[in-house]
Amino acid sequence: MTGERYHDRHPFNVRMHRGELTTAELRRWIAARFHYQRHIPVKDALILAKLDRPEQRRAWLRRIRDHDGTAEGEGGIERWLRLGEAAGLTRGELWDGSRVPPGVRFAVDGYVTFCRLRPALEAVAASLTELSAPDLMRTRIAAFERHYPWIDPAGLDYFRTRVTQGARDGEEALALVLSWARTREQQERAVSALAFKCEVLWALLDAVDRSGP
Template identity: 45%
Template sequence: MTKAPQSRDAFEARLRQIGAERYHDLHPFHDRLHGGQCTMEEVQAWVINRYYYQHSIPMKDAAFMSRVEDPDLRRAWRSRMEDHDGTADNEGGIRRWLRLAEAVGLDPDYVSTTEGVLPATKFAVDAYVRFVREKTLLEAVAASLTELFAPKIHANRIEGLLKNYAFADDSSLSYFRNRLKEAPKDVAFGLAWVLDHADTAEKQDVAARALIFKTDVLWSQLDALWGAYVEPRRIPPGAWQPGTGQLLRQAS
C-alpha cells in the first residue's frame, strides 16, 4: 500500500523541524563566536575554513544548473551565482568574505588559496558539491533549504560580532548584511519548488533526508574547527597554523 504524502503545511513543518533540531546555530562554536569568547586565532581559523564553503557554493550552483533543462529554473537559480561571484554593480559574497578575512588580520591572497583548510572541512563541503552533482534536482534544492534557518544566525552574528570584536564594522560584516537580503528570496523560491515537487510520500522522505544531509555538512565543519583550534586543539597535519597566513603590517 502506498503511503499518502503529507499535506503541504505538514511537510513544510517537518522541514522546519529538521532545522530546529539540527541546524548549526545549535553548535556551541557559534555561541562562543557571537558571545565574544573566541580568541582572534579561533576567529581566523573560522574565517579560513568557512571561506572554503563560500568558494564552493557557486560551483555547487553551477553543478545544479548544468543538470536543469528548464530555462526558467536556470534563470531563477542564476542569481545565486551572481550573489556570490559578483556582477558589475555588486562585488559579491566571495569578495566580501575576503574583506572579512582582511579585517581579522589575514592575507586575503592566502585565504583564497584555500591552503591550510582542514581536510575535514574539504571533505564535508566537497560532499555537498558532489551531492548536488549526483542526486535528483529535488534533493539538490531541498539541501539548499538550510537557508531557511540562516537569517536568524546572521542577525545574531552581526549583533554579537559588533558588540564583542574590534574588527567588526559595516565593511567587514557586509557579507552577513547582504545575506540577510539575498537569502530570503532564494529560500522562498527553493521552498516553494520543493513543496510543489515533493508530491509523494517517498519524495518527501528523500527531500527531508537531503536537508538532514546538508545540516550534517554544516555541523561537521564546526566540529572539525572545534577539535583543531578550540579543544583539544589538535591541528591536523598540513592545516593552518596560527601565526601564519597573516597580513604583513608594515611599520609606518
C-alpha cells in the first residue's frame, strides 16, 4: 500500500512529469514545496537529538549541513531558492510563505511534530521515502528539461544533487531501521511511520492541486 501512495503517483506529479502543468501551477508547487524544504533541517535536528551514538549523530548532522550549507549561498535550501528564481518567483515570496496553502502548512507541521514526539525508530523510518528519491529526481530533471524550457536549467541543481544525496541518505536510514526493528511490533511501527510520511507528501500535493485553478 505504501508504494501505491508514494507521491510520484499523485495526479499532480503525474501531470507535472507529462508537461501538463501551467506556469501558475508549477510556481505554486515550487513555493509550497519550499515550505517543506525549509523544515527538513528542523525535523532532522529533532531526530539528531534522539540518537545516542556519536557516529549516528555525525552521519545525521551531515543532512542538516546538506540543506543549510556551511556558509551563505550553499546548501539545498539555497538551491531551492534558485529554482524559485528560475521559475520567476522572488526569494521574498518564498520566505514569507504568502503562496503556501493552509493544507501544506498542516501537512508539514504534522511531519515535524511526528519527528518531535515519536521514538528514533519511527522518526528515522519516516524518512525512508528517500529510497525512491534518486529515480524520482531523474524523472523530474528529464521532465523539466523537456516540458518546461522556460526554467533556466541551472535552477534544477537541487534535483541533480538529490540524486546522490537521496541514495546515500536512504541507505543510511534503512541500515538504522533494520538494526533497531528486531521484533514484529517494532517492524510494524517502522512500516506505519513510512506510510505516514507517504500520506504527508500526498496531502501536501492534494493541497497544492486544490488551491488554485
